[in-house]
């Protein structure tokens with residue numbers, strides 16, 4: 200496994216391709232591999248390119264990659280098509296159009312047909328970005344077709360998102376799906392060789408959009424240098440962090456106790472809370488009892504934790520610090536993005552999210568990063584993006 204990661208970081212294209220496939224398939228070995236990437240802060244510039252079908256996104260991405268190569272930089276390209284059931288026409292087209300790069304080891308291209316799973320798409324994309332970053336790609340380009348929520352999710356993975364528009368859209372700008380214009384940090388009016396580019400620019404302006412506008416003719420490579428410098432002129436980290444709209448709620452407070460029975464006496468009999476769950480989790484070597492604080496669905500809970508075996512982490516915790524607050528668990532929407540942000544900020548995220556009891560994903564953050572308490576982040580399946 201260490202070997203595999205090393206080969207990837209040394210630029211071994213076959214090891215990289217194999218890893219990308221493992222990540223797409225959510226293989227177990229992919230999780231182990233991703234864990235090895237977590238320690239390293241992200242270095243690549245991630246550019247999202249989105250827009251309506253046929254706007255010229257692939258041609259533009261191809262040209263940007265070409266420009267980067269001339270500068271001596273490497274690139275990773277992820278072409279994401281959330282609409283295609285199987286390998287659709289667009290993806291195939293992309294393959295053919297991008298054929299010119301095939302012999303170049305400085306460019307790695309991966310097409311993803313995603314079968315409508317918008318949530319998984321964002322996660323896989325984020326993981327592939329981490330992979331390409333680890334592989335040392337200087338710039339990562341993500342192409343998505345403008346169909347709605349999926350590219351809004353994908354845009355969150357990107358540092359900078361370019362929305363590709365074309366002449367002739369005019370008033371149609373108003374009709375572009377809600378939320379898509381908002382993700383744009385930059386507008387590229389492509390096919391500027393055709394009449395009407397100025398009209399699009401005016402429409403954007405009069406609709407109150409203030410992001411920079413660059414005109415391009417992707418087929419001829421015109422405007423690419425301007426586009427790249429506009430992208431680089433944006434402050435990516437600020438944008439990215441502002442763009443993440445995660446939401447949080449307290450899920451539970453984990454309390455390490457010597458004996459659930461005696462602690463339950465307080466919570467149940469004296470305080471009057473209901474015990475809704477009592478079980479032993481063998482993997483964690485703990486007995487668990489849950490007490491919702493309130494009757495509403497999703498009410499925060501008190502979780503009592505008792506060691507079921509001497510070498511349980513709960514036993515060690517009590518030995519070191521005595522019984523008491525062991526962890527705070529927050530329920531999160533947008534875990535993928537929260538983790539990206541935490542890692543970028545250097546927080547000690549303990550491994551990769553893994554399935555917990557009840558179909559949710561959870562991951563821990565070390566107390567050294569949180570001000571002294573172990574933090575558990577939980578994402579419910581239905582909220583996953």
Ligand SMILES: Nc1nc2c(ncn2[C@@H]2O[C@H](COP(=O)(O)OP(=O)(O)OP(=O)(O)O)[C@@H](O)[C@H]2O)c(=O)[nH]1
Nearest residue numbers: 252253254255256257258289389390415416417418
């Ligand atoms: N005239 C003109 N045609 C362009 C330009 N850029 C792209 N095209 C053409 O537009 C068509 C679509 O280009 P693509 O790059 O495949 O567009 P796309 O947005 O990736 O398309 P999908 O991925 O299918 O949504 C192709 O025939 C391109 O040659 C341009 O600047 N001017």
Ligand SMILES: [Mg+2]
Nearest residue numbers: 256257289293
């Ligand atoms: Mg395309």
